[in-house]
Amino acid sequence: ELKVEQNPLFLSMQEGKNYTIYCNYSTTSDRLYWYRQDPGKSLESLFVLLSNGAVKQEGRLMASLDTKARLSTLHITAAVHDLSATYFCAVNPDTDSWGKLQFGAGTQVVVTP
Amino acid sequence: NAGVTQTPKFQVLKTGQSMTLQCAQDMNHNSMYWYRQDPGMGLRLIYYSASEGTTDKGEVPNGYNVSRLNKREFSLRLESAAPSQTSVYFCASSGAEKTQYFGPGTRLLVL
Numbered sequence: 055e056l057k058v059e060q061n062p063l064f065l066s067m068q069e070g071k072n073y074t075i076y077c078n079y080s081t082t083s084d085r086l087y088w089y090r091q092d093p094g095k096s097l098e099s100l101f102v103l104l105s106n107g108a109v110k111q112e113g114r115l116m117a118s119l120d121t122k123a124r125l126s127t128l129h130i131t132a133a134v135h136d137l138s139a140t141y142f143c144a145v146n147p148d149t150d151s152w153g154k155l156q157f158g159a160g161t162q163v164v165v166t167p
Numbered sequence: 168n169a170g171v172t173q174t175p176k177f178q179v180l181k182t183g184q185s186m187t188l189q190c191a192q193d194m195n196h197n198s199m200y201w202y203r204q205d206p207g208m209g210l211r212l213i214y215y216s217a218s219e220g221t222t223d224k225g226e227v228p229n230g231y232n233v234s235r236l237n238k239r240e241f242s243l244r245l246e247s248a249a250p251s252q253t254s255v256y257f258c259a260s261s262g263a264e265k266t267q268y269f270g271p272g273t274r275l276l277v278l
Binding site for chain 2: 058063085087095096097098099102142144146153154155156157158159160
């Protein structure tokens with residue numbers, strides 16, 4: 055059974071500082087997603103990482119994938135209040151060809167002045 | 168281009184009542200999914216449809232049924248609602264690139 059673990063589950067950030075969210079998964083996969091969810095809202099796709107060593111950046115967010123370590127990281131640079139949200143990673147296992155995803159439990163991020 | 172739409176947005180049911188959650192997408196995607204989201208548990212897959220005419224169970228299918236009405240529409244039915252089914256339900260769809268796009272969600276309260 056595929057397991058996807060995120061840590062931390064809660065992250066209190068100070069504005070201007072850098073932080074990292076980790077996503078570990080238990081089976082082989084070359085496709086990992088990061089989503090953002092604002093309170094009471096739906097999920098918005100941030101990044102899809104398709105191969106070992108893949109790195110994607112958008113504004114203050116940068117995601118990377120190490121398929122050998124089965125680890126993805128979401129790095130936040132100089133946190134700002136607008137980044138307060140819950141961040142989910144999700145993995146599509148190699149054994150599935152239809153795009154099924156296993157989600158992590160999510161990391162709730164709160165950015166304060 | 169509305170993306171993924173869901174109805175209703177919010178519903179209150181009594182234990183034992185039935186209801187159908189509707190989902191439609193206009194992105195010409197083959198695959199569609201139903202998830203439930205509970206606090207601290209991320210999203211759990213209830214059922215999915217890899218393509219029109221096929222449906223399969225996900226992680227938590229008990230108490231639910233689905234219908235892939237056509238390529239655009241995928242409905243989720245609760246035949247006899249239970250308080251344990253109180254949750255937020257999301258529908259999603261994906262195309263060839265497999266990125267899933269989510270609807271706005273349905274908040275269901277079962278009393």
